[in-house]
Amino acid sequence: MGRLFWKFFLTFWLTLIIVAIVVGSGVRLRYLSSDNADVQQPLLDHHAEMFISPIASLAQHADSDSFKRYLAESQSFQGMKVYVLDVNDHDLLDRPLEAELIDEVKRQFQLYGNKGSVRQVTTPQNQQLFLFAVKLDKLLPGANKPPMPPPPFAGKHNGPPPPPPPLLLLITVGIVASLIFSGLLAWYFTKPIRHLRNAFTAVSQGKLDTRISGVMHNRKDELTELGLNFDDMVSKLQGLISSQQQLLYDVSHELRSPLARMHAAIGVAQQQPEKRQQTFERLENEIKRISDLIGELLMLSYVENTDNLHSGEKINFPELMNEIIEDTRYEADEKNINISFENSPSFLIVGFEELLRRAIENIIRNAIKFSPPTSSISVVMTETNEQLSLTISDQGPGVAEEYLPAIFNPFFRIDKQSNDSSGLGLAIALRAIEKHNGAITATNKTDGKGLIISINLPL
Amino acid sequence: MEKILIIDDDIELTSLFEDYLVKEYFFVDIAYDGSTGLEAALSSKYDLIILDMMLPDMVGTDLLVKLRQKSTVPVLMFTAKGDDLDRIIGLESGADDYVEKPCSPRELVARIRAILRRVKPQSATGNESRQTLHIGPLNLSSSSRKASWFKRDLNLTSVEFSLLEALAQQAGQVVSKNNLSEHALGRKLVRYDRSIDVHISSIRRKLDQHKDERSYIQTVRGKGYQLIKGE
Numbered sequence: 001m002g003r004l005f006w007k008f009f010l011t012f013w014l015t016l017i018i019v020a021i022v023v024g025s026g027v028r029l030r031y032l033s034s035d036n037a038d039v040q041q042p043l044l045d046h047h048a049e050m051f052i053s054p055i056a057s058l059a060q061h062a063d064s065d066s067f068k069r070y071l072a073e074s075q076s077f078q079g080m081k082v083y084v085l086d087v088n089d090h091d092l093l094d095r096p097l098e099a100e101l102i103d104e105v106k107r108q109f110q111l112y113g114n115k116g117s118v119r120q121v122t123t124p125q126n127q128q129l130f131l132f133a134v135k136l137d138k139l140l141p142g143a144n145k146p147p148m149p150p151p152p153f154a155g156k157h158n159g160p161p162p163p164p165p166p167l168l169l170l171i172t173v174g175i176v177a178s179l180i181f182s183g184l185l186a187w188y189f190t191k192p193i194r195h196l197r198n199a200f201t202a203v204s205q206g207k208l209d210t211r212i213s214g215v216m217h218n219r220k221d222e223l224t225e226l227g228l229n230f231d232d233m234v235s236k237l238q239g240l241i242s243s244q245q246q247l248l249y250d251v252s253h254e255l256r257s258p259l260a261r262m263h264a265a266i267g268v269a270q271q272q273p274e275k276r277q278q279t280f281e282r283l284e285n286e287i288k289r290i291s292d293l294i295g296e297l298l299m300l301s302y303v304e305n306t307d308n309l310h311s312g313e314k315i316n317f318p319e320l321m322n323e324i325i326e327d328t329r330y331e332a333d334e335k336n337i338n339i340s341f342e343n344s345p346s347f348l349i350v351g352f353e354e355l356l357r358r359a360i361e362n363i364i365r366n367a368i369k370f371s372p373p374t375s376s377i378s379v380v381m382t383e384t385n386e387q388l389s390l391t392i393s394d395q396g397p398g399v400a401e402e403y404l405p406a407i408f409n410p411f412f413r414i415d416k417q418s419n420d421s422s423g424l425g426l427a428i429a430l431r432a433i434e435k436h437n438g439a440i441t442a443t444n445k446t447d448g449k450g451l452i453i454s455i456n457l458p459l
Numbered sequence: 460m461e462k463i464l465i466i467d468d469d470i471e472l473t474s475l476f477e478d479y480l481v482k483e484y485f486f487v488d489i490a491y492d493g494s495t496g497l498e499a500a501l502s503s504k505y506d507l508i509i510l511d512m513m514l515p516d517m518v519g520t521d522l523l524v525k526l527r528q529k530s531t532v533p534v535l536m537f538t539a540k541g542d543d544l545d546r547i548i549g550l551e552s553g554a555d556d557y558v559e560k561p562c563s564p565r566e567l568v569a570r571i572r573a574i575l576r577r578v579k580p581q582s583a584t585g586n587e588s589r590q591t592l593h594i595g596p597l598n599l600s601s602s603s604r605k606a607s608w609f610k611r612d613l614n615l616t617s618v619e620f621s622l623l624e625a626l627a628q629q630a631g632q633v634v635s636k637n638n639l640s641e642h643a644l645g646r647k648l649v650r651y652d653r654s655i656d657v658h659i660s661s662i663r664r665k666l667d668q669h670k671d672e673r674s675y676i677q678t679v680r681g682k683g684y685q686l687i688k689g690e
Contacts, residue, residue, distance in 0.1 A: 253513070256539060257469060260561035264475035267564030271482055282471075 002197070005190045012182035020174050048080060048117035052133050055082050056119040059129050067123070068092055080117075085130040092129075105132045192216050192223040199230060208238040250411045254293055254423065258286040296422040300410070303355055303431045312350045312436075317388065318343045321381065324357060328364045337368055338376040344383060349459055351436045359432035359440075362425035363392050363453050369421070370396035370451070388459055393452040398444040407442055433457070461575055462486045462504055466496030466522070467511035467537065476509075479564035485571070493517035500526050506578070507571055510554070511537045512545055520552040527553035533574045533617045537562075543651065550657035555618040556644050557654070573645025578604070578617040592627045594686060595675075597666075599627050608666055618643045619662050622655070623686075626676065631688035633679045659684055 055074070059067055071084060072093055084092040089102055109118045109130075117133040195212050202210040211234065216227040262283055269279035325341050332339050367377045375395040382389050399407055399414060406412045408430040411423035433440045438457035445452060463485050467473050470491065477487045488505070490496035493514040500508050500522075508526075512519035519536060526534070536554040538546045546557050558570050592599040596609045604620050606613040615623065621643035626634055636655045640648045648655065663674050677685045 253539065256560060257472070261469070261472045261475065263561040263563055264472055264479070268475050268479050271479055271564070275478075 002190065002194070004193060005186050008186035008189050009182050012185050013178055016178035016182060017175070020178065024170070024174070048133050051080050052082060052117055052119055052131060056121050056131050059084065059123055059131065060121045061124065064092075064123060064125060064127065080133045082131060082133050085132075087128050089130075101134070105130075192219060192227065196223075196227065196230065199227075199234075203234055203237075208234060208241065210234060247410055251293075251297060254411060255290060258289045258293075262286045293422045293424075296424040296428065299358065300424055300428050300431065303358075303428055303435060306352055306355060306435060312352055314348045315351055315353045315356065316346050317349045317356075318346050318381075320353060320357060321360070321379075324361050324364065325379065328361060328368065331365065332368050332377070335368065335371065336374045337371050339364070339379065340376060341379040342381075344381060347383065349388065349457065351457075352432075355432035355435060359429040359455070360390070360392075362429045363455075366425055367392055367394035367396065367451070367453075370394060372396065383459070386459055388457045389454060390457075391452055391454040393445065393450055395450045398448055398451045399442065401444070404442050404444070408440070460484060460486050461506040461571075462488070463507050463509060463571065464488045464490065464496070464499055464505040465509045466490045466493070466500070466514065466519075467509070468492060468513075468515050469511075476564060476567065480568065480571075483568050491515075493519075493522050497522050497525055500532065501529055503530060503532065505532060507575060508532055508534045509537065509558075509567075509571075510534055511560075512539070512549060520548050523549065523552040523554055527616075531614065531616045533578055535570055535574060543653075547653055547657055550654055551661065553616060553661075555616055556646075570646070574617065576645060577621045577643060592624070594627050594630045594688060597623075597627065597675075597686075599624055613665055615662070615665065618658055619665075622658055623662055626684060626686040630686045633682050633685045635683040637683075639683065655684075 055071070058070060062070070071082065074082070083095065083097060085097075085102070086092065089097075091097055105118060108116075109120065112118070114120060119131040121129050121131065123129055195215050199210050199212045211231045212227045213224075213231050216224050265279045265282045265286075269276050321341070322343060325339055329339060364377065364379070371377060371394045377392065377394045380391045380393075403412075403414060407414075408426050410427040412426075413421070413423055430440055433455055436457055438455060440453065440455050443452050443454070444450070463480060465473050465476060465487060467489070468491050473489045473491075477489060480487045488499060490499050493516045496510070496514070499505070510519050510523065514522070523534060523536075526532070533555045534553065536546075536549045536557045537560045538549060538557045539560060549557060555574055556570060558567055590600065590602050592601070598607045598610075599620075600606070601624065604617070606615055606620060606623060622639055625639055625642040637648050639655050640646060640652070643658070644654065659676060659678075663676055666675050673687070675687050677687060679685055
């Protein structure tokens, strides 16, 4: 049970106790003062109602003389007597009445209207009359209190109220019930939080396959959403970490090959000193390979760590393309490869110049590498309002369909024996283009003679 | 002149090894992929195979399993340094020993020699009792390097035979793993080296269980292994 549980628990419990004290003392005060006749009772006083209703309807329909006669002759009923007031608050039979009683009756009329022992009626002569019944026993001589009208709502039995249950029992039951209730409520609220906490602990201990939507699925609230978000986050982390681990594994294997060759070359030089010069050249080559590989790895990590586009700069794209084509032309000339490119008037795009340069350069260099001598590479740039598309197509052997999606993976090589590339060029290109929210795809030419790489960048 | 087949896809590396081994008076052939390598290895022309675990067309262990179905030729595998799992899987698939890559050619030659020395049928220098050993149902012939179990021929690799031979020569006694390693592999055990354990468990699989379900080769924890004497 964590601290949060106790906080929830105490809050709920204190609230319940305070509410119980407030309500309980209110009820008890009313209970204690229920000796006074004006305490509302839940049930309608049927006797008063039955007594006054016929008189009220008579007042509405009979003429005033016969009504007065009836009123004078009418007997008291179960100790109740009816008074009838005109608009000036005079009793029709001129019986004396205390102003206090009249005020009380009027107050009850305002509160409850034509109910219980009070009625307001209009006679056929259009006279407003006010009827009410009072208990005769209250008028007994010697009674201190003025006659009071029976309440509009009164208990069925007029006996003394039952004694209240003992206070101690009430308090004990209340405390136990509120303890159980607050405990359950706090447990219900903190359960998903406990699940979350356990999951966080598991993840921080490296168990990245932890998922919690399974244990929280029967709830449907914000905490469940939090659990789903957590699962989402962990699976993304898991993917990220496993791709990093794969990269690390690949890198160590990539580094091992040149090292193994260096080790072997040194052994040969020791055995055959006349081959020393050859060995030095070999070692130099291998060192260059390792250092290239490390350079490319740093580039890859630079691409991945470059901030999002907000900090990008404005780049004159056609100018950048010109520079790239010029740079690669040197290598292309060595194989007598012609690069065709038609530039368009300058326009600006927002991005990272170095990343875009690397991406496009890597793709063109790749095309040069796989092109047969004396062939051509065509670079086509089309620009619409929303996007820029660039296709680079060569006349090389293309890539078998099943390998097409894999060519952007780090260290993927179709020819496993080729050692003259780091194996990271297209992986860097992919990440650089993705950094610009663009897409890069590879397809074979329909006639199977060459590979087309297309880049789409949003403008 | 011993004939060695190297199965590895790294052209430059293999040519360097070839260069070195030829000078050490070995005959060297090279196969750059698994399928041609397996075919050549099965031709039983070679005294020893050096096998890289990462081949372009198949995993080294798969090749090894296929090779072991038909041949007991000694196999030395190249493993990546630090990849213990790879090494154990390789030994379990029937490799005799391993060399970590990168390694110096001198180390490679030492390993090759150590294995070839064990494999060679021993010349008739020892007395007759050293030539054949009878331990219960087990028969070992040191001259022909053949073993039989309840008169059934055991298909042991050379290292497995050497291990069983070392245990049989001291049957009933505990033989330390280090002694076993020196006898069978011609080298001392290194840290985290599970080679002997892997080879022993492979021998156990080839021998039947004892009547009371014990293995004939007992593990003595922290000390070594012991072949049960008698019956």
